[in-house]
Amino acid sequence: MAWIFLIISGLGEVGGVTFMKLSDGFKRWKGTVGAIGAGFVSFFFLSKALQTIPISTAYGIWTGIGSIGSVILGMFVFGESRDWRKVLFLSMIISGVIGLKVVSGGH
Template sequence: MAWLFLVLSGLGEVGFVTSMKLSDGFRRWKGTAGAVASGFVSFYCLSLAIRDIPISTAYGIWTGIGSIGSVLLGMFFFKESKDWRKLIFVAMIIVGVIGLKVVSGV
């Protein structure tokens, strides 16, 4: 169950960053409300996950999910560059996240 909470916390992180972008510097209330709600979900689920998963593994995976999700959402919804080099570095993050899961022993 801890791994499910960790994935949910990572998705909450993606929602947080996306909502911050949509809030336009916290000037739009819907984006601001989304950022607050997503941030709460993200941190709450992360706090549940680190009960059973080592903090080093959980935090690395949490930030990896947030980074990958933010890059992909930026590319597909915010018209950011789809440079192939960016995708290579995203793939490296994915490999790192998988590596952390494999060596965590949980």
């Protein structure tokens, strides 16, 4: 269950940063409320995951999910560059997240 909590918290991180973008520097109330809500979800579920998963693994994966999700949303929703180098480095982050899961064993 801890891994499900970690995935939810990572997705909350993606939602939080997306809503921050939409809040226009916290000037738009809908984006601001969304960022606060998503941030709460992210940290709440991260705290639940940390009860079982080591902090080094959980935090690395949490930030990886946030990074990967933010880059993908940036490319497909906000029209950011899809340069092959960006995709290359994104794949490195994905490899790192998978590696952390593999070496964490049965936690």
